[in-house]
Amino acid sequence: MAEHPEQAASEQRALALGAELRALHGRLRASLDDALAGVDPTAALLDVTAEPVNRCRAFCSVLAAHQRREDATLFPWLLAHRPDLAPVLTRLDEDHRLVAGLLGELTVALDAGAAPSVLVRHLEGLDAVMESHFRYEERELLPAIAHLIATAGAP
Numbered sequence: 001m002a003e004h005p006e007q008a009a010s011e012q013r014a015l016a017l018g019a020e021l022r023a024l025h026g027r028l029r030a031s032l033d034d035a036l037a038g039v040d041p042t043a044a045l046l047d048v049t050a051e052p053v054n055r056c057r058a059f060c061s062v063l064a065a066h067q068r069r070e071d072a073t074l075f076p077w078l079l080a081h082r083p084d085l086a087p088v089l090t091r092l093d094e095d096h097r098l099v100a101g102l103l104g105e106l107t108v109a110l111d112a113g114a115a116p117s118v119l120v121r122h123l124e125g126l127d128a129v130m131e132s133h134f135r136y137e138e139r140e141l142l143p144a145i146a147h148l149i150a151t152a153g154a155p
Helices: 005-038 051-081 083-111 116-152
Strands: none
Touching: 005 051, 005 116, 051 083, 051 116, 083 116
């Protein structure tokens, strides 16, 4: 831990922000797991008001909101303070657009009353993209965020 109170506070803010991002990613993973657990791929049909459909819709909503917040606040802040992260942020933005498209396709499938096996394929595809995205984001951004907080202040 740092010797000076300001440095110690900055380190604590950086650790808290990193922990918050990891925890949020964990909650999103859990929400996806919950949606997947609720869909029986062997069932012929699901009612569009069924609990599994609501779980899928909730997951879509939470993930989309998370990405909008990152796009609107975190990524611009990082780019303003660390232009060298532009390639990383470009890749993350591309991931966000890919995920938004996948969420849109899942929503269309939900609205159309797609078979549970179709919903499972959509959710599993999202799971693969999300996991890769979260790992990359944490690996590339958390050290940069910690450094920026320690030297310039929190976003």
